[in-house]
Amino acid sequence: MGILDLGRYKGIVFAITGFLVFIAVILAVNHGKAGQFSDNVAGVRFLESQAQQPHAVYDASVLLAQRLENGEKIEEALESLRKSASSFDNALSGLITGGMITDTAGEILVLPSLLTPEAVEQLKAGSKLWDGYKAKLDPILRFSGSPYVSAQPAPAAAPAAAPAASTVQLSPRGRRLQAALKDLTEYGNTAHGQLSKVFKDLSTRVEAHSRTETGTLRTIQVGGMGAALLLLGAIFLFFARNLRKEEAASNRQRKETQDILRTVNEGLFLLDKDLKLGSERSLALNNIFRREDFLDLTFDKLLKDIVPEKTLKTAMDYVALLWGERVNEKLVKTINPLNEVEVHFDNPAGGFDTHFLEFDFNRVKSEGSLSHLLVTVNDVTKRVMLSRELQESQEKAQAQLDLLLRILHVEPDSLTSFLTDADVSLKMVNSILKEPAREESAFRAKIDGIYRQVHAVKGEAAALGLKTVEQRAHAFEESLNDLKGRPSLSGSDFLPLVVKLDDLFNHLAQVREMLSRLVDLHHAIASRRAAGTEVGAEKVDQWLAGQDQTQVTKALTAPVDVAEATGAVGGLERTLEDLAARVASSQSKQVTLRCAGLDAVPEAYRRAVKDITIQLVRNAVVHGIEQPSERAKVNKAETGSLAVEFTQRGTDGYELIVQDDGRGLQLDRIKEVAVERGLITPAQAAMLDPRQTMALIFRPGFSTADRVTTDAGRGAGMDLVRILVAELGGRVGLASAGGKFSKFKIWLPVSERAVAA
Structure with a gap:
């Protein structure tokens, strides 16, 4: 924006500028007139003082004549006459030259009133009188030396009676001076009055001019003020009208803006x-x-x-x-x-x-x-919530699809067994929640009991790859872990668990319904194929009642192994293999699992062996088997080896062995973690032997994992193994060699003893 690009303010700027220029002119005239008025005052004073100078010259000449007559020293009187004459002569010369005067500060001023023809004529008349006066003054002012005959003049205080002629003797020069003084006195007797009158008349003229200038100045001031007021009023009226127009436009624009701001939703x-x-x-x-x-x-x-x-x-x-x-x-x-x-x-x-x-x-x-x-x-709350609902719906649909696809790859007997065992475990949880408790120890015992049941469900769900069940069980464990960390507990703290338990029940019921429909569908497909008829995808859609995903259709219309569908031997072995592969993949490891004798597990031990092996296999893959790069450094095969064997020992009962060729138990790390978690003191850790150190891994809440995941970190797996074995009346043995292997040997009594226990 340029300095002259004033836009809407151009008019008011120009008007104010004109007003200021007018005021400046008035002030300049006022200043000039005020200065001239000051000069006139100084001129009046100067002329009045100079009007006295002719009298001073005359008085000085009279005094000089008296002293000469009395025979006194004349030098001082002569000098006084010279100064008076010179001062008056200079003043008169300045006035004649151009009306110039010298004020008390020594500044030369020009009085315009002395340049008028009348004033000039008066000055010429005064100059003429003064020229005659100067002619009479000239021989006196040029006198020098002594006017007396003797070197010493008569004393100033000589007796009055003594005749002056007898004491004062004038020299010829003195007599000429005396004659000149007499002539000057006679001329000045009339001339000095006329000269004084000239200066008084000039002073009156200057004073009259000053009064005239004062009147003019007053007129200019009054007129200027009036003109300024009129101009200011005109400016005010002009811009008041424009401001009213602009204000009306501004109000209209403001109202439009307010209407917009009041209407918009943002x-x-x-x-x-x-x-x-x-x-x-x-x-x-x-x-x-x-x-x-x-x-x-x-x-x-x-x-x-x-x-x-x-x-x-x-x-x-x-x-x-x-x-x-x-x-x-x-x-x-x-x-x-x-x-x-x-x-x-x-x-x-x-x-x-x-x-x-x-x-x-x-x-x-x-x-x-x-x-x-x-x-x-x-x-954007509605948009975000709708987006989240849509995402949750998609995730739920995807989870159901994943669950359905996973069910298609799980042996029906294994899945049915899991659902049965899970139902028993959750009913046990429900019973524990209903048990009355008042003491803190009773509440802690309820947490431990619920934890074991939920962890078992989580472990088997993970083994079967039922991720949705595993995630819900893991969330249940999170809530239990929160209760464990509280300093005190009450019955109301367990109420949120009821909601999570109900969610697990409902989800397992959904899985059971899917399984039932899929088994029916498998049998239908097998029957039609046996009769030589193919099943169309639209028929499958009807059976699935909404599960019309392309992947499901392909999976269901693929050839079905009737033996697998009816639940062939090897369900637990397959479950453990899938578990080992899944956990190894999540840990970026490689592992092979070898199982033996699992088909010989008695019915009384079936669930316990399943829960124990699931915990030990997962523990071995997470904590025992090393990363491929780590195994290669110690000359091991990149793929870890894991073995599960179940053997009958006759009347001595049964033996379950789970062994891996991993890093073994790190005893120093076990002690360090036990001290960090407050299970033992540093002094106690220093006194533990290897067997006692290895026993620490069975303590509740003990885990060497750095963080909590669905596979490890809570310290519940080995505690569950210990409890299951103890409930069956068995024993647990543990052997380990650092960097080489870990071996769990579990002895279980014969079935009758187990039932009795």
């Missing part, structure tokens, strides 16, 4: 460089932020009570980044951390309401420089 406001909200904002902002007062509010205060501290800091850093002059706005907008931010508003009924807000920032430039940020806020 929250709109401006942020200045101090991050303060502007005065204009959309009405929707009140509803979005649930507040009415935005006066002097800054952006950080707007967000402070509704977002976490970390989100607030990130938001402020991002807004500060937008103020950078060289920032690429399009690039920065792609990393907007507030495009979907979760906020919490206090609820009058207690608690808080969760909403999701979307902030958009646009930089506003004025005259080429960044002046504000335009912020647009939208409440």
Whole structure:
């Protein structure tokens, strides 16, 4: 914008400039007149003082004549006459030359009133008188030496009676001086009065001129003030009319803006460089932020009570980044951390309401420089919730599909056995929850009992690859772990577990229903194929009642092994192989599993052996088998070896062995973790022998895992093994060699003894 590009303010600027120029002219005239008035005052004083000079010259000549007559020293009187004459002569010369005078400060001034013809004539007349006066003065002023005959004049205090002629003797020069003084006195007796009158007349003339100038100045001042007032009034009326027009237009525009801001659904406001909200904002902002007062509010205060501290800091850093002059706005907008931010508003009924807000920032430039940020806020809660519901629905559908596909690859007997055992375990959990308890120890015992049952369900679900069941059981364990960490417990703390238990029951019922329908479908497909008829995909869709996924159709219409569908021997072995492969894949390891004798497990031990082997196999893969690169460094095959053997020992009962060729038990690490978790003291750890150290892994809550996952980390697996073996009246043996192997040997009594136990 150029300096003369004044836009709508051009008229008022020019008017004010003209008014100021007019005032400046008036002030300049006033200043000039005031200066002339001051000069006139000085001139009057000068002329009045000079009007006395002719008298001074005359008095000095008379005094000089008296002293000469009395025979006194004349030098002082002569000098006084010279000064008076010279002063008057200089003053008269300046006035004649150009009306110039010298004020008391020595400054030369010009009086215009002395340049008029009348004044010039008066000055000429005075000059003529003075010329005659100077002719008489000239021989006196040029006198030098002594006018007396004797060197010493008569004393000044000579007796009055003594005749002066007898004592004063004048020299010829003295007599000439005396004659000149007499002539000067006679001339000056009339001339000095005339000269004084000339100067008085001039003083009167200057004074009259000064009065005239004063009147003129007063007229200029009054006229200037009147003109200034008229001009100011004209300016006021002109711009008042224009301002009314502009105000009407501004009000119309403001109303339109307010209508827009009141109507839009988005929250709109401006942020200045101090991050303060502007005065204009959309009405929707009140509803979005649930507040009415935005006066002097800054952006950080707007967000402070509704977002976490970390989100607030990130938001402020991002807004500060937008103020950078060289920032690429399009690039920065792609990393907007507030495009979907979760906020919490206090609820009058207690608690808080969760909403999701979307902030958009646009930089506003004025005259080429960044002046504000335009912020647009939208409440996108419905969109986010709908998106999440859609995602959850898709995840649920995908989970059901994955579950269905997994069921298709699980032996029906194994799955049926799992569902039966899981149902028993969950009913046991339900019974434990219903047991009355008042003491802290009773509550802790309930947690331990529930933990064992849920962990068993989780372990077998993981072995079968039923991820949805495993995840729900893992979430149940999370809740139990939270209860374990509380300093005190009450019955109400167990209420959330009822909800999770009900969810597990319902999910297992869904799996059971899927299994039932799939078994029926398998039999139908087998029967039709035996009759030489193929089953179309549309028929499969009807049987699946909505499970119309292409993958399911392909899986169901594939050839079916009737022996597998009816539950052939080897269900536990297959389960353990799948478990080992899945856990090894999640741990980025390689492992082969060899099973022997599992088909000979008595019915009384079936579930216990299954739970024990699942825990030991998973523990061996997670903690025992090394990474392929680690095994290669110690000259081991990259693929780890794991063996599970179940053997009958006649009347001595049964022996279950689980062995791996992994790193073995790290005794120092076991002691270190036991001390960290408060299971033993450092002093106790130093006194433990290898057998006692290995026994620590059976303690509840003991785990050497760095973090909790669905496969390890809670320290419940080995505790479950210990409890299961103890409940059957068996024993557990453990052997390990660092870097070579770990071997668990479990002895179980004969079936009758187990039933009795």
